[in-house]
Amino acid sequence: MPTSTSVLAGASLELFDSGEGAPLLFLHGCDGFDPNHRFAATLAGHGRLIAPSHPGFGRSALPDWITEVDDIAYLYLELLDRLRLVSVDLVGCSVGGWIAAEMATKAPRRFRRIVLSAPVGVKTGPTDRLDIPDIFAMSDEALATLMFHDPAKGRLDPAALADEELAIRLRNRETLALLAWEPYMHNPKLRHRLHRVDCPVLFLRGESDGLVSDNYLRRYAGLLPDVRCATIAGAGHAPEVEQPDPFVARIEAFLAANTEPER
């Protein structure tokens, strides 16, 4: 079974681990990880895909002591130790991009190449305006419009989901609130640490992303030394879901173009 349970620092985590070859750690966005998504199968077909469900997401436990994204970053560095992976490629989406950025600032040598897709985590804009629109202060409808190129994809149909699946979605959102409520969607310290991340980094965003703006992405990227930015057409905040093939193609082209020796 590619999905198993791993206990780290007392936290029981759901872990997807599948495929052969160079290891890639994938950190999911705010809606959790679904191994049935097309991008996951494709990535696992090209190498080893390791994708934990963040604490409080999917079927992973949420220990009392976890209150911040920073806590999860340390947990996943421990995961790399446990899997005996000295260095990996790292892909993080949305809140997973934030976790990835935190990990990279703490242990830059452990990452060969990093992709941050629609990442949150820094504050670079003015004090009197949120960098990321307040997702907790809008209707589901309004949020779907900001999150998706095709908002119909964001509409939740409870009738189509079993109780367990629906409960997971509700819990994902609750955990996101716990982690991202205040400071909203960022760690004020992170921007002062990002210069340490000296490996090649690709910043991605969907062209129709109403949460992570082009401006935000570019300002974020400006905090790191070795970056390039790209946009995926026909996608919103989750290009891995809305445009899986271009998403994977972008990542693979980036990896192919940056083949530094293993760290």
Next chain:
Amino acid sequence: MKAWHFSENAYHYLPPKETYESIRVTLPNRIYDPKKGAALYDRFIAEWLVAEEEGMGIMLNEHHQTATCVDPAAPLMLAALARLTTRARLLILGNPIANRRQPVRVAEEMAMVDVLSRGRLECGFVRGVPYEIAAGNSNPVRMNERQWEALDLIVKAWTTHDGPFSHEGRFFHHRMINIWPRPFQQPHPPIWISTTSPSGANQVGARGYVQATFLTGFDGTRAVFDGYRRGWRGAGLGEAVPAHRLAYAALVYTADNERDARAGAEKLLWYVTSNKVPRHFANPPGYVPIGANLAMLRGAEHPLSAFARGASVDAAIERGIMFAGTPDQVLKQIRKLYRHVGGFGHLLIMGQAGFLEHDETVAGIRHFARHVYPALKEEFPDTALTSDVPTAERAGVA
């Protein structure tokens, strides 16, 4: 039974409901005219003073960024009332301690009011309704845990008298806690907690604090009080819970004739019907358990929201969230609820809302106090023991 006059200090001079998305959180405060607001404060304070004159207790609460309750710093109003009144017990229900960053500051404020009033404070604590989350910028996740840690810290701050102690908890940190003044009442003012859930009431019962529940009607109230009784017994506090541990808040309007009573009751309904709030403020993630949210996605509805859609005086009376009519009728309605829920010792009277004018409010208070309250006190003494009512006796009550 003790009766309390509760006023939310609403600001009802609002544009038509269709013109705004929410009466809370986002309604622009340019709508608030400070001159009208000052006159309203005068008026609401005068009504509280009438309640004192009539031998009732005074109750106030706190909400933020809302026209429904312009009392965002209830301790300030409480301090004013402490000096304007001389006899009435003063119930704040309550301090939203899951949203307050410094529990020790809350302990100081409440101790100060207790001294200012020479020991007339009844100190309530609330978790805070969901629409307070955005206004308080408070994380909706783990609020219960925050509330209990804050409360325990406040009680310790009130009752520690030998110099500073420290607190290094999960949510709060404070190195030098040694409050001045300490409370007037010893060991501390009576503590009240409001909750409308049986599981919350269970925790309150285990600590023996006074439990208040709001507009929960016949079955909802019984479930809350049963939860309290389970907690009380489980903690070994005794077999039966005395009535003075349980409080119920309802809309109440009394008049000497049915026509006036009905007119007042209609205006009081504003309290329920005006609460226009979009779902993202009414139910932030983490505020209610996953199971409750799941049930809502499967079609369950909060009983009060369901009621608000087709609100009427008759339906409100039938559900036990309103007592209205002539003194005899009101007494009968209260008696019916009392028996159904197993008894309670405090009636928290929401006696002013929206368009109920000053004269009407005062008339309602006086009619209740003179023609209902004496009978309630005689029939339902504070020391009565409440009970889990046998099922047979509940049958036939809507």
